[in-house]
Amino acid sequence: MKTLILIVAAVCLIAVGVGGSYWYSQQNPQVAEPTRPxxxxxxxxxxxxxxxxxxxxxxxxxxxxxxxxxxxxxxxxxxxxxxxxxxxxxxxxxxxxxxxxxxxxxxxxxxxxxxxxxxxxxxxxxxxxxxxxxxxxxxx
Incomplete structure (x- = not known):
């Protein structure tokens, strides 16, 4: 039972990390560095x-x-x-x-x-x- 709770918690933690990362990238799009002529x-x-x-x-x-x-x-x-x-x-x-x-x-x-x-x-x-x-x- 403890193993199942740990697996569910790990999956939730990964999901929150991926979701937070996606949200942050949408809020702060990366600006391409201008190339030199x-x-x-x-x-x-x-x-x-x-x-x-x-x-x-x-x-x-x-x-x-x-x-x-x-x-x-x-x-x-x-x-x-x-x-x-x-x-x-x-x-x-x-x-x-x-x-x-x-x-x-x-x-x-x-x-x-x-x-x-x-x-x-x-x-x-x-x-x-x-x-x-x-x-x-x-x-x-």
């Missing part, structure tokens, strides 16, 4: 821009950002597409237009992000870049 620097990009009197160049260094390591692994294969998107974006640019555009860096970053992700989608890459950072720009 991952960076993929592109090689320096140099392109000539039209000017009436002199040869002018745009030198641009970009870093791509994602929180997903799979995206970073995929980017190595996509570099030619991304560089081509840069050439298409700046190929018919005038020197003064480029200088004016780079007065609003966030706008340039947003445009390049859109064009990069569009190029990736067009070529059946399933992942997207989260952000484009302009890490260095020189307009001569």
């Amino acid at each position: 991952l960076f993929f620097p592109l090689e320096r990009f140099v392109i000539s821009v039209d000017s009436q009197h002199h040869s002018r160049y745009l030198v641009l260094e970009l870093t791509l950002v994602s929180h997903d390591p799979v995206v970073l692994a995929m980017l190595q294969d996509a570099v030619p597409l991304l560089r081509n998107a840069l050439v298409q974006h700046f190929s018919n640019s005038q020197h003064l237009d480029v200088k004016n555009d780079f007065k609003d860096i966030p706008q340039v970053q947003a445009q390049l992000l859109h064009e990069f992700n569009q190029a990736l989608r067009l070529h059946k890459f399933s992942h997207q870049i989260e952000q484009v950072l302009v890490t260095n720009v020189f307009i001569q």
Whole structure:
């Protein structure tokens, strides 16, 4: 009889522990720790821009950002597409237009992000870049 009472008490104690644990987890949901961003620097990009009197160049260094390591692994294969998107974006640019555009860096970053992700989608890459950072720009 004492054994039966001990078994019932143990089962009740376990049930209370499991129930209390469930209740606590519902009241205090665990917050996922934010992951750090991952960076993929592109090689320096140099392109000539039209000017009436002199040869002018745009030198641009970009870093791509994602929180997903799979995206970073995929980017190595996509570099030619991304560089081509840069050439298409700046190929018919005038020197003064480029200088004016780079007065609003966030706008340039947003445009390049859109064009990069569009190029990736067009070529059946399933992942997207989260952000484009302009890490260095020189307009001569």
